[in-house]
Amino acid sequence: MLIDRTHRKWFVGSAVALAVATAVYIPYALRAPQGPRGGSALGLTYGIAGFLFMLFAGLLGLRKKFPVWRIGRAQSWMRGHLWFGLLSFPLILFHGGFHFGGTLTRMLMWLFVFVWVSGILGAALQHFMPRFQTAQLPMETIYEQIDRVRGQLAEEAGQLVEETCSALEGEVSRASERQRAMSASAGTQGGLTVASGLQANQQVSTQLRQFLDEEMRPYLERAGAHAMRLGQTTQAQKMFQQFRVLLPPELHSNLDDLENICEEKRQLDKQSRLHKILHGWLLVHIPLSYALLLLGAVHAVVALKF
């Protein structure tokens, strides 16, 4: 989510709420005989408010499970999640008087810190990564389709190489006929020149097929494979440049296509990595959040009852 000017109302509202909470906390903290405590009226108020904010933030997951339900736009829920979640931290700190307390509450506070920090990290990732991804990956596709697209790229590469080799071999057979004609009319010397050219074409054709089997196909068929030579742009450029020297100009467009295929594969790999980063943090944030809510509820019961 891009945190931009459209968040202004939320920012202002949260800032005002924080300012008010702080303005109330400071005199309370200074005047409380035994210092600010979670069990005091104000402390409880902060605690309840903070927990309610956390609960609301936690409900975002449920909201996403039923996207069609008309219970407020998902965008509003997300912004609420972000700003209420942000506000909940100072409120909980005010609730505890900046003390972490006993075993349960200490565990709870550290859990909360991890959830809160991972949330901020996630917000930052969601703010910066989409732009980065859009700029870096013009060839991106749907993440779940990456394997399929990779398979298609491998197939396409195979077809292109075959087409190039056939064109070379066609040239070979045409040249063979020319060679026979030249040998018959012009003598052995002319024949030798064409013959050496023929051999060169055949060698290039073989080299290209070898390149496909040993370099391209393994690279295209494997996810990741950054360590392979084609996984690095400069190395790949050098390899294709060598083929450009060997192949006639009319076949360079095929080489360009092969190079683009490798570039697309690199972008898909990058997309895969970025996607995991962009969504991977949720694997930390979500379970910890549920644990936080559960333990928070336990703490509330224990603290109030006993």
Added chain:
Amino acid sequence: MSTKPADEIQLTIDGRPISVPAGTTIFDAARVNGIPIPTLCHQQNENPVGVCRVCVVDVGQRVYAASCIRQVESGMTVKTSTDQVQAARNTLVELLMSDHPAPCARQQQSGDCELERLAGAAGIKEPRFPHRTTARGKDDSSAVIGVDHEACILCDRCIRGCDDIRQNWVLARRGKGYQAGIAFDNNLPMSESSCVSCGECMVSCPTGALTNKRVVGTQLGEGDVLDPAELLHLPIFQNVSGTFLELNQKAVVKRHFKAGEIVCREGDFGSTAFYILEGQAEVFLSSPIAHVKTEGSSKGFFSKLQSLLAPREGDRRSEESDRPFIPIDASVDLPYDNPIAELNPGDMFGEMTCMSYYPRSATVRARADCVMLEMLRNVLDILQRNKTFRAQLERNYRARALDSHLRSVPVFASLTQDFIDHLRDRVELLRFNPGQVICRQGDSADSFYLVRIGFVKVSEQRPGGELILAYLARGGYFGEIALLSGIPRSATCTALDHVEVVRIAGEDFQLMLDRFPDVRQKLEAIAHERIEENLRHTVQAQNVPVDQFLAQGLMEAQSLLVLDLEKCTRCDQCVRACADAHEGVSRLVREGLRFDKYLVATSCRQCRDPLCMVGCPVGSIRRRNTLEVIIEDWCIGCGLCATNCPYGNINLHPFPAELDDPAHPGHKIAGVRVKATSCDLCHDHAEPSCVYACPHDAAHRVNPPEFFAGLLTQPTPTKGGS
């Protein structure tokens, strides 16, 4: 052949004394006495014209005589095969071969090109003379006869066949010198001319200039192949050349269907048409007559959407069609309330499927034991041009379908029976081939048209190019704007495929407006809306310049789902929401073209040029004035619209249905029927679900020219900047 009374004339041909009646030509005199003389332009059943001169003979005069037209004279000494005569003939043949595309189509098909046979006999392999430098071209417009002007030797046999033998008067000569050739009517393409495809010209042609076009896979698998003689006994094949039928023999077969047997099923693809010879058949739609409705399953806070089928009465949609009849590819329309009708001997069905390869529009089942002709396109084309058959078809249409066709158009619902009877014999059924212009922008208006078969493209020529305004299917109409306003035609209407229209003359149209003021009112309102809409299209087209925008086809869209890639986290909530809203069938794919930082998702674009609407066999897909595509209740789920959509934006949504059990007639079994669906903008709610469910404010439904206005007016940066 001479018509003079017979007095015997004595002459000598190749040293043989011969006696023939006066008036006999040298050619005939030689022929009856077993002396062959080669010829190209002469055919026994035609009057000779002596244009090719291949039949020249030495009659002892300064110049050789063309034996096909020169009459015998008493005491004449004719030499038909001296070295000099042969040399002259060979030179003529060689000259003809120098412009002949050997081997021509006839030589390739059947090895019997008369010119090439003569050349072979004369030992001419490579003519010494240079080929013609100006091309005369080909005409592939006819479905049954290929015309190759390059192979034409201007023997005029085709002209004589068409005029003298068949009395059709279509063919004639045109041009002079190297530009001379044969022409159909006023040099029209063959299919657009008044040619009735009798095949006489093709049968008469000695070379590959006119050849039979074989439809690929010409042979029909099932059915009894009929002898041409049997076919010629049928009134509908009257005046068709027997040789022509022989060449197309396996393209028409006789099929026998027992009572209860299915002849064809709606939605199936096919390439044949049927003509009923005996028995009765019933034509019906087995798909549920209902549309896909998406609604909340419970009211209030936690509403969830579900998709179900709802008929017109149960769920009235805005701009829903009130048509009482469902248009199908047959000589009848089906009543909406009970979509079943009877077909009798003399009825034809499946024309659109046969000519344009559209899916079958309805299911046909034999009610009693039936005998039908099943035919391929080339035979149907012959029939459609045959005067006897056309007259029968028109009679049937006027008697059975004109009424329901007119009444199925809501604007004409109030026409009285007596007025329809008045129109019955005055309307004209006209056929147009694909690409043929029906009426042109700027022409004066004298007719109103109803579309009976096929699809018509309505377009306007603007300085920037052609602007498509609409596609009209069966039941559509055009020509009213110019007639109402007295102005020239405001648009060009072109046949997209094989189209048949009902033409109502301007005077009858005016009479209708005078007698039925409510019809005038409705037509005027619709004409006004169309003019406004056309103006909107034109203004938008003029205001949006940019290459990339146009190249991506975005100009054609009126409503795009765009995803701001700088906000989108690729969470797929939009797709999930769409699937949830439509029983698991998403109408959106988060993939598509990129324009600037936006991804144009694959979802219905409400195109200006709605290609999805072309080809619907039952005319069930159209657009409301609010841009949203509406698919009528009688969609048969053939999927052609889904195939036609260039963006893959139409889905087929399966629904459980009761189907006829083919193993047990009369019983039903559970099955699945599909109905076409596309993005419905979740019209039950204030906002589309995809947009509503996006947590990052990345998904938007926009009008492209407005949304991209800022980008579109930016100058393209130049390299190397100043």
